[in-house]
Amino acid sequence: MKSVERKSRFPFTSFPNGWFRVAYSNEIKPGEIKPLRYFGKDLVLFRTKSGTPYVFDAHCPHLGAHIGYGGKVKGENIQCPFHEWCFDGNGRCTATPHTNRQPPAAQIQKWLVSEINGVILVYHHSEGIPPTWEIPNLSEYTGGVPFRKVKQWTVRTHAQEIGENGCDMSHLMVVHDIANVTSPPKSQSMEFDGAVAVNRVYVGYAPSFPEVWIMGEEVNGLSILRHYGLGCIFTTLSAKGKINFRWMHIYWITPVDEEYCDIHLAFGIPNLFRSPLAHAIAVATSKDIQRLIEQDFPILENKAYHSNALLYDEDGPIAKFRRWARQFYSDVPSPNPNTNLTAAISSTHTQSEDLMTRPL
Ligand code: FES
Numbered sequence: 001m002k003s004v005e006r007k008s009r010f011p012f013t014s015f016p017n018g019w020f021r022v023a024y025s026n027e028i029k030p031g032e033i034k035p036l037r038y039f040g041k042d043l044v045l046f047r048t049k050s051g052t053p054y055v056f057d058a059h060c061p062h063l064g065a066h067i068g069y070g071g072k073v074k075g076e077n078i079q080c081p082f083h084e085w086c087f088d089g090n091g092r093c094t095a096t097p098h099t100n101r102q103p104p105a106a107q108i109q110k111w112l113v114s115e116i117n118g119v120i121l122v123y124h125h126s127e128g129i130p131p132t133w134e135i136p137n138l139s140e141y142t143g144g145v146p147f148r149k150v151k152q153w154t155v156r157t158h159a160q161e162i163g164e165n166g167c168d169m170s171h172l173m174v175v176h177d178i179a180n181v182t183s184p185p186k187s188q189s190m191e192f193d194g195a196v197a198v199n200r201v202y203v204g205y206a207p208s209f210p211e212v213w214i215m216g217e218e219v220n221g222l223s224i225l226r227h228y229g230l231g232c233i234f235t236t237l238s239a240k241g242k243i244n245f246r247w248m249h250i251y252w253i254t255p256v257d258e259e260y261c262d263i264h265l266a267f268g269i270p271n272l273f274r275s276p277l278a279h280a281i282a283v284a285t286s287k288d289i290q291r292l293i294e295q296d297f298p299i300l301e302n303k304a305y306h307s308n309a310l311l312y313d314e315d316g317p318i319a320k321f322r323r324w325a326r327q328f329y330s331d332v333p334s335p336n337p338n339t340n341l342t343a344a345i346s347s348t349h350t351q352s353e354d355l356m357t358r359p360l
């Protein structure tokens, strides 16, 4: 197990391994450059003339200028604003104008980048190990009507806590003022496949005026939360009432530094439900979900992380989620393959310590 520098208020690093959003694709056009700060580091994002996005550590190896402030894209290269050294897409120095010398072996640290689902992602791994998984093309989202950049927050929390909150069923009726619930939210299943976790949550509610005219008096809602590592939660919401609706939203979660996370929320409607009415309902739902998310922040920003939390069945699949999340850390022991997780979870309550990260 790798020893990783840890300043986190959690018993694991604030910088888990995996894919994390650093920008929306439409925020950066060919030839543009943008300073970023994630994972406690200054970074620079640029898109070359041919359209390829790159993310580098920001500081020039010559005299340390931040290339994101005043740097220029030159074809497929990037040029430092201080003495005009140039670097190619691999971060290798290709030119040192104002000297008669060959470019040095100097190199800027390059991040692994993927562009998919309308976002630019970087892969972070504490030990520099290449990825064994990708965030797939979420075709229902990309083929539908996306409203990108619905909302952004910077929150004093950990990426894992955002995912865990979606598994925490018993807080939903306490922290969130979900109106007219006839059947409280319940996680019916939580399934895992490598870096993907899928949580199916059911809720029943009675719509109020004027929604009742459209949806009917009783609506059965199904939320499917798909976690791709700790940086992406793709959620579909289906409501069956007098007429049926379906919406999607994506949380993109990226650690900013040891204390804070950047959370972006983007909404969409599947093509099948494309209509002015579906759009109006989805816009109203998106506002509602923004409000619900913000209700979590005072708790998340100030809570402690109890590795040995006492968990009841009614709390939802928190222990399972924590056990799955261990794979994204280099500083946390792997789960004990002999632990009978199913048996432990189905007991009346379980002390979660042996199912998840122990205090280190
Ligand atoms: S600091 Fe970048 S070229 Fe000198």
Ligand SMILES: [Fe+2]
Binding pocket: 165, 166, 171, 172, 175, 176, 296
């Ligand atoms: Fe919540």
